[in-house]
Amino acid sequence: MLPAIEARDIAKRYRLGHNAGASTMAELLSATAGAMLSGKRRKAPGNGAQDFWALNGVSFEIAPGEVVGLVGENGAGKSTLLKILSRITPPTHGSVNYRGRIGSLLEVGTGFHPELSGRDNVYLSGAILGMHRADVKRHFDEIIDFSGVEAFIDTPVKRYSSGMYMRLAFAVAAHLDTDILLVDEVLAVGDYKFQQKCLNRMDSIAHDGRTVIFISHSLIAIQAICRRAIWLDRGTIAADGPTASVIARYAGTEHTGGGIARDWPDMDKAPGNAAIRLRNARVEAVGAEPGAPIDVRQSFAMSFEYDNLREGAHLNAGLVVTNEDGVVIFDAGPNEEPIATAIGRRRERCVVPGDLMNDGTYRVSVEVRDRGEVLLSIPDLLTFEILDNPYGRFGWYGKWEGAVRPRLDWTSEKLT
Ligand SMILES: Nc1ncnc2c1ncn2[C@@H]1O[C@H](COP(=O)(O)OP(=O)(O)OP(=O)(O)O)[C@@H](O)[C@H]1O
Missing domain, CATH: 3.40.50.300 (P-loop containing nucleotide triphosphate hydrolases)
Known part of the structure; x- marks a missing residue:
């Protein structure tokens, strides 16, 4: 052609x-x-x-x-x-x-x-x-x-x-x-x-x-x-x-490619630019030791910390979670509108409830903007695994279908 x-x-x-x-x-x-x-x-x-x-x-x-x-x-x-x-x-x-x-x-x-x-x-x-x-x-x-x-x-x-x-x-x-x-x-x-x-x-x-x-x-x-x-x-x-x-x-391969926790102690090597520097990012099970495995029933937190180097920036952060097929499972961000913020370290953190995600491997991309201007955008910054849990399977052990695996209120009753 x-x-x-x-x-x-x-x-x-x-x-x-x-x-x-x-x-x-x-x-x-x-x-x-x-x-x-x-x-x-x-x-x-x-x-x-x-x-x-x-x-x-x-x-x-x-x-x-x-x-x-x-x-x-x-x-x-x-x-x-x-x-x-x-x-x-x-x-x-x-x-x-x-x-x-x-x-x-x-x-x-x-x-x-x-x-x-x-x-x-x-x-x-x-x-x-x-x-x-x-x-x-x-x-x-x-x-x-x-x-x-x-x-x-x-x-x-x-x-x-x-x-x-x-x-x-x-x-x-x-x-x-x-x-x-x-x-x-x-x-x-x-x-x-x-x-x-x-x-x-x-x-x-x-x-x-x-x-x-x-x-x-x-x-x-x-x-x-x-x-x-x-x-x-x-x-x-x-x-x-x-x-x-x-x-x-x-x-830069040092920025992408995953891991459940990443740290950039050296500011000069940290991903970012004159407006922002990423210092760490992690996924961890809530209420467990750092590094503890996450299974489908467990809630987990995704967080990242960065240095804001721009006085008065209106910072708006976002996270995108994709599964191993590249399907976007969700796209999350703060619930409040951004307001002007002073120079200094910030942390973004959100908690994903247990009994929602399916088992599998996930990738987390992060983005930070100041009034629409992209300051930081890193695809696949973290990767993490959600493990299966035998709970509720009643003897069946095949792969649970679906991008998510919510545990729903389900009633099952005899009517007549
Ligand atoms: N009219 C011009 N006269 C002189 N230099 C110019 C002119 N237009 C662009 N440049 C220079 O050419 C280089 C490339 O600029 P260009 O705008 O194409 O970059 P860019 O990749 O689009 O950057 P950005 O991501 O900031 O938009 C820069 O160093 C810029 O200062």
């Missing part, structure tokens, strides 16, 4: 020590739009500017219908690559070949004109994609319905909150007839429900045979929807392959 995207030896040079032009996508687009409207050209950089290669020697092929996650540290070149793929900026070297139309969604609100209403921006986006007005009209209601901004559809988008802006931008890109969808950090804004909606939508786009490239700092989200991942490290491809193995390498 011919690839949907074929990138050959892409490199991108920026000039430093000089006004490099726009620093954000929104600035870049409005500068480009402004230049187009006024007929002016941007000045070429003068002498004294320093070269900086944001990308170098990047080559890959993506097949139609593939969903590929792009991961990498801040500044690794992910957004630059997306800008090149969406033809917002040209590569300094190399080429990209496409089969199909690109519906691009870069940083919040790019492609939208701030003075125009939501409605006009939907039609403008369609026109940019080369669609007829009648075709856009066919999709209009589902776009508005998905975005949830119906009440504001005739308001200029410059009055939208960043969440509303992103909702509409994603809805447009995900519903117009595009063969290739490029999505940058859609999960950074928006509430949990909207994030789930976006992930589901990307999944169904992929099932329709359309190609998706998805950038996120949430490795858990990447793992949930992408079968393949590309890790960009300082402008070059450090790994490209099945998501689980690329992520395990990216997150």
